[in-house]
Amino acid sequence: MERKCTISVEHFVSLLLKCRKQRDLARSMETHLQIALYGYEAQAVLGNSLVQAYAVSGCMHDAHSLFNTLVDVDEYSWTSLIQVHVDCREYKHALALFHIMEKTVVQPSTYTFVAVAKACGHLKALDPGFCVHMKIVKMGLDGDSYIGNALLSMYIVSGSLVEAQILFDLLRTQIVVSWNILITGYLEHGLVEKSLECIDHMQLRNVSPNEITLIAGLKACSSLRAVLKGRDLHSKVIILGFDMDLSVETTLVNLYSKCVLPTEAQAVVFKLQASSVVPWNALITGYVENNSGKEALGCIDKMQLHGIPPNVVTFVCGLKACVITQDLDRGQELHCEIVKAGFDNVPSAGNSLMALYAKSGAILETCEVFNKLPNKSIVSWTSLISGFVDYGANEKALDCFEKMCVEGLAPDAAAFVCGLKACGSLETASMGRELHAMILAMGHERNLYVGNVLLDTYLKTGFFADGQGVFNFMPFQNVVSWNTLIAGYTEYGFSSDSLLLYNQMQLEGMFPDVTTFICTLKACGSAKEVSMGRQVHASIVFTGLESDGIVGNSIVDMYTKCGQLKEAHYVFDLLPSKSIVSWNSIIAGFSELGLSEDVLRLVDEMRIEHFSLDTTTYVYSLKACCSLKFIAHCQEHHEEIILKGLEGHPFIVSAVVDMYANCGLLREAQDLLDGLPARNVIVWTALITGYAEHGLSFEALESFERMILDGILPNIITYACTLKVCGNLSALYKGEEVHSRVTKEGLIDFHAEVYGKSECRFPNPDGAVEFEGTESLIFNSLIEMYCKCGCMVDAHYLFNLIPVADILTWSALLTGYARQGDTEHVLHLFDKARKTGIKPNEVMFLAILSVCSHGGLVGVGQHCFEAMIGEYLVLPALEHYNCLMDLLSRAGKLEEAVAVLENLPFGPDLVTWSTLLGASRNWGDVDLGRQSFEWVARLDEGNAAAYIVMSNIYAEAGMPASYSSLIASY
């Protein structure tokens, strides 16, 4: 009872104020109990304080129950309840309470309106906000500076900048706070220049800026990278005496860092001599943002020397710096320090650790950090997904994405970006579409990152129309969007479109960056557009980007792909620093043109310059060795590869098998292939072509069978080679089987209309195989196969289906008909080919000459031979001369045939002499017969037919002596 006298109501009020400040619920409840014990419950002031104390501690329900028991609810009770909801960001609730209050007799005060205006602003609720404004005017409170600023703030926060400016101009007095609301408002809504204009205006009206104004101004300068204006504000800071204000100085550090003026940023920090970690962090962040990882880490050391311990932000930046410098060791040291300092449970630290490990390829550590995180936020999940994507584990990434959704976390824009990246790498269009639908449903489609990666995913999966649609409907495109489009078209062989896009983007005022140049150079290379390539090269020099390593390599690559080795070599020699990629680019150029000696010379040069050969280099040098048939050299290479442990690499494996197969070491090739744990289409194809090229047709077909049994899908090269073998063997049945395979796989389309390119989805382009020309290669191989097997009906049927017949198609068909002796078809087709603009080649002329000779069309044949040289400028080979001699001698023009023989530009071969031998028999020319026979016998010993023909000549000429001696010698 004694205590009852000593504790006053005022004491309880101050006690509750303390509880409220410390959000100490337990003490609030204890105090509540005491108030009840003392019988003070009916005291209005205590009731209101209790309501506030409960509300700020999160016990809104208790606060409301208590509010309902209050005996006299006054303006203060209502306002404090509304205020508390606003503080807890429960704006809707606050507004609802205000509406209830309006129905009572209690009149709102200035404080009530300030709280309600804040709620309206955050709700972006313009109509209720305007009603509140009107009510204020009606009550004559609009002259109050406090209310005026609250309303100004309401319009700004809700984004109604025009209304805010009108209200601002109507304010009775514009104090510095009013100006600051306007200035920070413009800044936050991106109207950066406008906020700087306001700062100038306020000074003209003799309102002196305070630290809030200066911070806003400096921030504006940062985002505009406006160094001069920034320096101007810096001098204001000094004049007005804010140069020891931690916040102002930190913003200054940030400004100088963003403007890449590290010395000035440092000067600010050192001059400040503060013991706070924050300005140091601003400095470190600046270095990280400018990709100066080493300097950032140095700064962390220096800061500790000044006796300032790092905080979480410092560690986060430090980890980023380690990613930049690729210094995993230092990263792990930082990890230890983070654990020691007890920051390992802080989400941002954990997420940055994951980023470090993921970007260092340490996926296990990434997962470990993730598993240890107590609260896995959307950011943590995204870090994990991103880690899997970087690691190439795209399926795993998508699994995680699903798991994250199952756990009830709604993906945000960044999470979608990672998920889509996985889809793009997996080339799974269906999953990509699912994510796209989710993105639309959740309203993330306007995010630039999302748009760009969506575009990339559609292009990577071959859906050009959808990709173009995404691009067109983006709210705005940036340079990345254009780069993605350019790269996407090039990837599918539409390089000319890429080049048009490069021009178009510049017409639309978009400046190319490093990546644009890299992508465009690639397009120039694939399109062999060297003049455009030179233009791009000039632009690169103009922008001073030619010293960039990747750009330099791309220029070399462009020139080599265009076959301009001189220019490529010139650029290569001038590269400021050559990497293994530079060497590979130039080597690839020489390799492409079959200049094997140069390839090996360059490889030697790079060895001299202490570069270690990588898989790409080995592939080129192996190819060069084997085309030069440097077998010993090849084997040395193989040993070196084994020594380096590269023999398992898929590219190397196929190159080595190809090398052995090419050199005719087919046993070795076969053994190597059989010993592989898994074989791919490239290795099998290398073996099959090896067998085919060395005339081992049966082994080639057998390998094709084994490849199918191995479960490997052949590619067009495999099919073309196998069809050739079938033709050589006249293996019609096998050939037809291959035909039905390629049809089933859709490699040829019997109803081939020309596709609108954005409508169709192309098969995944195989690295080694150019997409363009796929179909005609298969068609030509099939036609040739049917021709060789004598099935001219099938050959001609396919010929009619081919979308565009090229010179090879015509040659194959003509040769086929010629082999059948079908003069009529050959002459007709020859005529048709010429009319469609085909310039006849040597193969077509051989076909013509051969049918003319068999059909006795001497005049036509002779005319053709003359036209071949005079009109079509095709140089005849020995085969053509042989045919001509055959043609003449069959027609009895033996002398003319001999004249051809005597004027031959080459040495005659077995066919020449056999032809003349046959002719001699037909026309009974013993001398020419004997001469021919002697040559045939010399060139092909044991040619029984020649003996028989010669003996017949002797017998028919009535020369028994010669006849019997020839028989004896035989």
Added chain:
DNA sequence: GTAGGGTTAG
């Protein structure tokens, strides 16, 4: 006042 995950490229 400083701070966590996300887009294109050899």
